[in-house]
Amino acid sequence: MKVISLLKSCNNKNLLSEHVLCNINIAEEYNIETGLSQDSFVIDGGFADNNSVIKQLSTNGLVLLDNRVTVWEEADFCIDVAGDSILMEFMLNGDPVPDDLTGKRPYSAIGLHNLRFTNKLNKVYRLNRNTTLDSFHILLSKNYYYKLIGKTSKVQNELADHIENNVSFELSENYFPMTFDIAGIINEVRSCTRTGSFHRLCLEIKILQLLLLQFEQYHNMIVHLPSKQNLHPDDVEKIKLAKNILDDSYNNPPTIKQLSQLVGVNESKLKAGFKTMFNTTIHSYVLKLRMDKANQLVKAQNLQVQEVAMELGYKNPSHFSAAFKKHFGFLPTEMI
Secondary structure, eight states: OOOEEEEEEETTTSOOOOEEEEEHHHHHHOOTTOOOOEEEEOSSSBBBOOTTTTEEEEEEEEEEEEEEEEESOEEEEEEEEEEEEEEEEEEEOOOOOOTTOOOOOOOSSEEEEEEEEEEEEEEEEOOOEEEEEEEEEEEEEEHHHHHHOTTTTTGHHHHHHHHHHOOOEEEESSOOOOOHHHHHHHHHHOOOOOHHHHHHHHHHHHHHHHHHHHHHHHHIIIIHHHHHOOOOHHHHHHHHHHHHHHHHHHHSOOOOHHHHHHHTTOOHHHHHHHHHHHOOOOOHHHHHHHHHHHHHHHHSSOHHHHHHHHHOSSSHHHHHHHHHHHHSSOOOOGGG
């Protein structure tokens, strides 16, 4: 498997000025004893922020590209894969306009993900001026993938059939909305401090968790959705917007009635659709947002419980402490 990730920036669109960031050959076979190789690529050329970086983890049958890039001028972020691969694609933030050279139509890339098998991939994300791309790509060889999920596993029958027949396939043509659990696992991979064999084992566990969540959402939204609820594409977009509103206002979230009015969908459809798309209720989603943020604040900052409670929108610190203990099993004061 050959993987190339690059940026290009040029005033003359008929010319390609390429900045190659990584060019890797990966052995197809799976070998648990092979360690992880880690590299970072800083983007130069004057068209990207100095803090822009692409981090790469690789081993036999695996390449992980962690991309956080801010560009001042128009630029292309490209992934070119020659040969068979399973691509786990996560677009966490940014507003690139994908220009997939296989002919797929563009899509919004804010908080989306997909899983595909491809014989050959040439994917280009076109970045506008002064934009940021925050993406996370995991490329697996067939052997590596089958070590994580067996060929006979029922959760991935359709994908396995396409892999065996060597036919390209993607779980969703329009991509799935990012869930809080998926974003949380990606953050755990990014912040992992383990080394050596423990780092590789941790990474494999997290990749398997991500695959589980991708397939679970696929079954909820594609396989079983028709029998549960027929969501119109417009309603799907409105429910995605509702999630974005909650992400931005978890410390003072709107009521379900207010949220339904903000996005223009009735309450019952909003509640049922949110549960179907994100596998959680609106109330549970907001609670998890607040508790995960509380955990970050308690760990990373020297704040009193009262200050954390106020930051998260709790008027009574005791109510916050009770919610924290119910969620994590211990009081915030036991961490400070």
